[in-house]
Amino acid sequence: MTRHCPTCTCGAHCDNADGKPRETVATLRAWCQERSLWVGLGDIVKEATAAALLDRKPGTRRNWLCGERPISFTRRRGGVVYALQEIADYLDGIQ
Numbered sequence: 001m002t003r004h005c006p007t008c009t010c011g012a013h014c015d016n017a018d019g020k021p022r023e024t025v026a027t028l029r030a031w032c033q034e035r036s037l038w039v040g041l042g043d044i045v046k047e048a049t050a051a052a053l054l055d056r057k058p059g060t061r062r063n064w065l066c067g068e069r070p071i072s073f074t075r076r077r078g079g080v081v082y083a084l085q086e087i088a089d090y091l092d093g094i095q
Helices: 025-034 047-053 058-066 084-094
Strands: 044-046 074-076 079-083
Touching: 025 047, 025 084, 044 047, 044 084, 047 058, 047 079, 047 084, 079 084
Parallel strands: none
Antiparallel strands: 044 079, 074 079
């Protein structure tokens, strides 16, 4: 996912003391809406959307389900969904 900070061009948005870019749910939701990707009630996304947000292939995400789980998920109607807040927290941790 390519990030552009409107204020300093360093990343998503620098709104903290250390100047490190922070992903927010609003930023991720806007990214999904720009690409016409579904975001459900409670700011949840499907597996393919989560993979796109994380710049990973869906197969990588599926492997994460079986092994270590860096991002928590919920099973709904036979599928897996992710909360945008969990994705934002994960992205903040790897920057």
